Amino acid sequence: MSFRLAQRLQGLPQPATIAMSAKARALKAQGVDVISLALGEPDFPSPPEAVEAAYQAGLRGDTKYPPVGGQPALKAAVAKKFLDENGLLYAPEEILIGNGGKQLIYNAFAATIDPGDEVIVPAPYWVSYPIIAQMMGGVPVSVICHEEDRFRLKAEALRDAITPRTRWLVLNFPNNPSGAILERDDLEAIAAVLRDAPHVLVMADEIYEHLTFDGKTHASLACVAPDLKDRILTINGMAKAYAMTGWRVGFCGGPGPLIKAMTSIQSNATSGICTLAQAGAVAALATPAAGRDAMRDVYQARRDLVVARLRSMPHVTCAMPEGAFYAFPGITGALGRKSAAGRVIVDDVAFAEALLEEAHVSVVPGSAFGQTGHIRLSVAASDALLIEACTRLERFLLTLV
Numbered sequence: 001m002s003f004r005l006a007q008r009l010q011g012l013p014q015p016a017t018i019a020m021s022a023k024a025r026a027l028k029a030q031g032v033d034v035i036s037l038a039l040g041e042p043d044f045p046s047p048p049e050a051v052e053a054a055y056q057a058g059l060r061g062d063t064k065y066p067p068v069g070g071q072p073a074l075k076a077a078v079a080k081k082f083l084d085e086n087g088l089l090y091a092p093e094e095i096l097i098g099n100g101g102k103q104l105i106y107n108a109f110a111a112t113i114d115p116g117d118e119v120i121v122p123a124p125y126w127v128s129y130p131i132i133a134q135m136m137g138g139v140p141v142s143v144i145c146h147e148e149d150r151f152r153l154k155a156e157a158l159r160d161a162i163t164p165r166t167r168w169l170v171l172n173f174p175n176n177p178s179g180a181i182l183e184r185d186d187l188e189a190i191a192a193v194l195r196d197a198p199h200v201l202v203m204a205d206e207i208y209e210h211l212t213f214d215g216k217t218h219a220s221l222a223c224v225a226p227d228l229k230d231r232i233l234t235i236n237g238m239a240k241a242y243a244m245t246g247w248r249v250g251f252c253g254g255p256g257p258l259i260k261a262m263t264s265i266q267s268n269a270t271s272g273i274c275t276l277a278q279a280g281a282v283a284a285l286a287t288p289a290a291g292r293d294a295m296r297d298v299y300q301a302r303r304d305l306v307v308a309r310l311r312s313m314p315h316v317t318c319a320m321p322e323g324a325f326y327a328f329p330g331i332t333g334a335l336g337r338k339s340a341a342g343r344v345i346v347d348d349v350a351f352a353e354a355l356l357e358e359a360h361v362s363v364v365p366g367s368a369f370g371q372t373g374h375i376r377l378s379v380a381a382s383d384a385l386l387i388e389a390c391t392r393l394e395r396f397l398l399t400l401v
């Protein structure tokens with residue numbers, strides 16, 4: 001008997017990220033030495049200040065149900081962060097603490113999307129936006145950002161994608177997976193398009209904001225275009241910049257009525273966020289920026305190492321990622337060729353599978369992110385692992401015929 005699932009789950013894509021990691025796990029279980037560059041997770045420990053603060057919070061009995069929207073101390077720390085780092089003034093009722101950035105995205109779409117509403121998601125995109133939009137009955141509309149444009153969203157492409165049914169534009173820069181950023185000029189051009197489309201809300205997912213390279217800095221759309229602030233939801237969190245993925249603390253600032261509706265959804269889904277994790281987040285936000293910057297510098301050096309190696313390999317192109325901790329090389333030059341074990345590389349999924357099975361390097365095919373012909377490698381791994389992974393990848397490419 002087949003198990004009956006809700007209609008809204010019908011037709012949801014199975015993220016290739018999950019299939020690939022299952023395969024990598026199976027190989028590892030057989031004793032194969034697989035190098036995994038598939039995950040989007042910092043390889044640094046969380047700040048000790050956060051660990052200590054969480055421990056102390058537990059000892060002093062801060063273990064009761066927290067307010068749904070976030071503890072006052074964390075809301076205050078987040079308000080200060082938004083003001084100091086992003087030039088954004090948010091009142092406490094315009095801030096929500098969530099169980100990771102992901103829950104905030106879920107809450108926002110659940111609060112606003114009616115069946116048929118369109119969500120513009122520039123591609124390549126982080127896998128969860130279109131899936132969550134679809135779960136709410138929304139229709140994801142992908143706008144391709146091209147390698148020759150450094151994967152930046154072009155204002156003209158955005159203008160062409162907007163329809164009367166558009167409900168949201170998702171702006172995730174620095175971008176997972178391409179590492180693209182948007183500079184002030186890009187944001188101003190996008191803001192001009194948005195001024196002509198007053199029905200469109202903007203989700204600015206800035207979770208990689210501190211990971212920008214070569215001296216470039218992140219700018220928030222709501223600061224560049226303050227006249228649009230009342231329809232921008234600025235999402236951020238502790239996971240990437242503070243290496244706190246497992247703590248599950250995300251935060252956002254946005255228009256009061258939207259935050260209120262999102263809080264109500266959270267209230268019925270999960271209630272407030274773990275008190276100890278919130279105490280840890282307060283402490284981490286108070287640490288000097290030098291800790292974050294040191295991690296960013298390491299990612300930048302690894303990016304340089306990996307991109308230089310990729311660019312020297314046959315059949316590969318690679319735009320220089322300007323932020324985040326991924327490389328997103330093009331592998332169309334390898335398509336149609338045959339691997340040493342006789343696999344035909346018909347597309348990026350076949351490429352990633354063959355690379356895993358034959359060279360024991362796990363990456364994610366670009367089609368998982370809405371852009372075929374690419375693979376994503378995380379550079380959140382040690383130099384030694386990255387060098388070995390590049391050597392394996394190069395050997396794999398050299399044997400393609």
Ligand SMILES: Cc1ncc(COP(=O)(O)O)c(C=O)c1O
Pocket residue numbers: 040099100101102103126172176205207237238239245248249250
């Ligand atoms: C672009 C982007 N946004 C949001 C998230 C979710 O982060 P969190 O761990 O805070 O839920 C991720 C995690 O990979 C991400 O890559």
